[in-house]
Amino acid sequence: MSKEPWKVAVVGLGKIANDQHLPSIARLPDYTFAASVSRSGGVEGVENFTELDALLAARPDIEVISLCVPPQVRYEMARAALEAGRHVMLEKPPGATLGEVEDLSSLAAERGLVLYATWHSRHAPAVGPAKAWIAERSPSAVRINWKEDVREWHPGQQWIWEPGGLGVFDPGINALSMLTAIWPMPIRLVSAELGFPENRATPIRADLALRDPAGTPMEVAFDWAHEGPPLWDLEVDASGETLKLSGGGKRMEVDGRLVLEEPEAEYDGLYREFAGLLDTGARNVDVTPLRIVADAFLTGRITHTAPFHD
Amino acid sequence: MSKEPWKVAVVGLGKIANDQHLPSIARLPDYTFAASVSRSGGVEGVENFTELDALLAARPDIEVISLCVPPQVRYEMARAALEAGRHVMLEKPPGATLGEVEDLSSLAAERGLVLYATWHSRHAPAVGPAKAWIAERSPSAVRINWKEDVREWHPGQQWIWEPGGLGVFDPGINALSMLTAIWPMPIRLVSAELGFPENRATPIRADLALRDPAGTPMEVAFDWAHEGPPLWDLEVDASGETLKLSGGGKRMEVDGRLVLEEPEAEYDGLYREFAGLLDTGARNVDVTPLRIVADAFLTGRITHTAPFHD
Numbered sequence: 010m011s012k013e014p015w016k017v018a019v020v021g022l023g024k025i026a027n028d029q030h031l032p033s034i035a036r037l038p039d040y041t042f043a044a045s046v047s048r049s050g051g052v053e054g055v056e057n058f059t060e061l062d063a064l065l066a067a068r069p070d071i072e073v074i075s076l077c078v079p080p081q082v083r084y085e086m087a088r089a090a091l092e093a094g095r096h097v098m099l100e101k102p103p104g105a106t107l108g109e110v111e112d113l114s115s116l117a118a119e120r121g122l123v124l125y126a127t128w129h130s131r132h133a134p135a136v137g138p139a140k141a142w143i144a145e146r147s148p149s150a151v152r153i154n155w156k157e158d159v160r161e162w163h164p165g166q167q168w169i170w171e172p173g174g175l176g177v178f179d180p181g182i183n184a185l186s187m188l189t190a191i192w193p194m195p196i197r198l199v200s201a202e203l204g205f206p207e208n209r210a211t212p213i214r215a216d217l218a219l220r221d222p223a224g225t226p227m228e229v230a231f232d233w234a235h236e237g238p239p240l241w242d243l244e245v246d247a248s249g250e251t252l253k254l255s256g257g258g259k260r261m262e263v264d265g266r267l268v269l270e271e272p273e274a275e276y277d278g279l280y281r282e283f284a285g286l287l288d289t290g291a292r293n294v295d296v297t298p299l300r301i302v303a304d305a306f307l308t309g310r311i312t313h314t315a316p317f318h319d
Numbered sequence: 320m321s322k323e324p325w326k327v328a329v330v331g332l333g334k335i336a337n338d339q340h341l342p343s344i345a346r347l348p349d350y351t352f353a354a355s356v357s358r359s360g361g362v363e364g365v366e367n368f369t370e371l372d373a374l375l376a377a378r379p380d381i382e383v384i385s386l387c388v389p390p391q392v393r394y395e396m397a398r399a400a401l402e403a404g405r406h407v408m409l410e411k412p413p414g415a416t417l418g419e420v421e422d423l424s425s426l427a428a429e430r431g432l433v434l435y436a437t438w439h440s441r442h443a444p445a446v447g448p449a450k451a452w453i454a455e456r457s458p459s460a461v462r463i464n465w466k467e468d469v470r471e472w473h474p475g476q477q478w479i480w481e482p483g484g485l486g487v488f489d490p491g492i493n494a495l496s497m498l499t500a501i502w503p504m505p506i507r508l509v510s511a512e513l514g515f516p517e518n519r520a521t522p523i524r525a526d527l528a529l530r531d532p533a534g535t536p537m538e539v540a541f542d543w544a545h546e547g548p549p550l551w552d553l554e555v556d557a558s559g560e561t562l563k564l565s566g567g568g569k570r571m572e573v574d575g576r577l578v579l580e581e582p583e584a585e586y587d588g589l590y591r592e593f594a595g596l597l598d599t600g601a602r603n604v605d606v607t608p609l610r611i612v613a614d615a616f617l618t619g620r621i622t623h624t625a626p627f628h629d
Contacts, residue, residue: 088532106614107417108507112532115505172510173618195425197418200482210620222398222422304416306616308483310520 016043016071020061021078030077033276039284043071061086065093079168084109091116096123098283102182102299105173114294123286126294128186132278133258134271140191146247151227154242155184156235176211178302181231185298194221198301201309206317325597326353326381330371331388340387343586349594353381371396375403389478394419401426406433408593412492412609415483424604433596436604438496442588443568444581450501456557461537464552465494466545486521488612491541495608504531508611511619516627
């Protein structure tokens with residue numbers, strides 16, 4: 010560390026903040042958890058504000074704002090924080106639209122502030138080894154199965170069903186962030202089928218076809234109506250072998266042989282990377298996974314499925 | 320001109336090629352119309368191919384490929400042309416997805432070739448004067464009404480209703496290309512309502528709310544079920560006056576007073592700009608209008624309207 014710990018405020022004390030952000034901030038010596046913003050109660054031992062603007066006005070000592078609110082309200086908060094001279098970390102996806110993220114990125118660059126658009130799955134333990142494995146081979150196909158029970162993993166979260174909430178792409182974008190991190194070439198969407206529950210504004214299922222410039226076929230299946238244990242699997246065929254990442258990147262097998270299995274520590278990884286950005290003043294804003302999702306909505310064929318009720 | 324005229328082939332002899340591209344190429348001294356690619360007949364006096372690959376193999380003398388095919392098939396053709404060392408001009412929108420355009424842009428840069436993503440409405444006669452008018456004032460609001468009868472303007476064109484065909488955004492993106500050209504700040508989508516005919520895969524109506532970083536409200540109404548004369552209007556309130564562009568940018572009024580009215584010569588403008596790029600080896604690939612459309616699909620609320628029949 011090149012200085013005293015960074016004073017960080019966490020905005021939005023929902024499931025992801027409590028499960029991941031607060032524990033990582035508490036574990037890492039780079040940070041001091043300094044305040045929170047939440048309309049439904051705070052965290053013991055630190056000052057809580059009900060509005061971000063109040064925090065920005067009252068606490069000029071807080072240098073870093075970590076935004077864990079839903080994507081639909083993230084832009085205005087990120088803009089306010091940057092305009093108040095604070096560095097900003099964005100939960101994934103970095104915004105509800107590509108335009109928002111581009112706007113924030115320009116603003117951060119103008120003001121010389123750090124903006125970090127996080128993709129937590131890129132910090133899964135098998136990502137680095139998988140990237141190295143692929144780099145040494147000739148990949149010929151990819152299959153992604155990202156299937157979970159939304160009732161278990163997003164209990165009562167209504168924003169995921171509202172426009173801009175992404176629906177099944179909220180977990181699925183994790184797979185896309187991982188794939189685009191391990192792949193040696195750019196990846197583009199070719200076609201998509203999106204299944205919207207009749208009574209909802211976002212899809213519960215999506216099937217995507219992706220390609221790289223070499224034409225490698227990539228089949229992607231996202232399903233939020235999946236019962237039983239979740240599948241967070243990514244398989245790559247290359248040079249006669251098959252790599253399988255499972256558990257969202259916690260486990261790596263080659264031809265069924267276990268190569269690596271480690272507990273996830275993604276958010277520690279994110280906050281360590283962010284500390285590096287803060288120390289050097291660099292920005293990291295990669296919209297590629299969100300661009301693939303936007304392209305899926307732009308060109309996808311919509312079908313309607315049975316109504317979904319929580 | 321710094322050299323002999325550029326030998327250009329036109330791919331896709333549909334309505335836009337016959338109405339605009341071929342006449343502009345014939346009028347301008349920068350070009351020689353050298354060949355066409357079409358599966359349904361060619362143009363008298365030049366060689367016609369039924370496949371682009373056949374042209375690329377048989378006619379290495381043709382330096383420039385102008386693609387007038389629907390966006391859903393443009394990427395593969397653009398890629399093939401660039402890989403064969405040809406400069407490429409893309410009709411709008413430059414691709415079916417943002418990922419495609421980014422991919423083509425990278426490829427053109429790698430190969431040192433010219434790629435021009437055209438936005439013909441940016442060459443309407445009132446665009447330059449409107450931009451200058453806004454730059455000297457404080458704009459406070461924008462209203463766009465882009466309404467036409469699809470049966471009259473796109474007779475029998477089925478691709479516009481297929482995924483990736485954009486529906487009413489096919490004409491509407493012209494308004495967005497004009498707005499983003501005259502506006503002094505970046506523009507982002509805030510919300511969208513998209514009306515899909517029950518039996519079609521793309522919207523026939525769209526209402527958008529856009530903003531710039533200063534918060535200027537921008538209301539956009541696209542309607543393809545509009546009967547009677549088309550409305551292609553863009554209004555800007557600024558410093559107590561109202562600018563109105565009508566006829567897709569052929570006419571400019573301020574507070575009802577006519578400032579400018581000229582016949583359109585958009586495609587001559589495009590091909591002149593392209594000649595400048597070809598002479599200098601520069602690229603011009605601005606995806607902003609397509610990004611706003613993608614953001615509208617990504618976050619828009621979909622409603623269903625009566626079935627549409629041609």
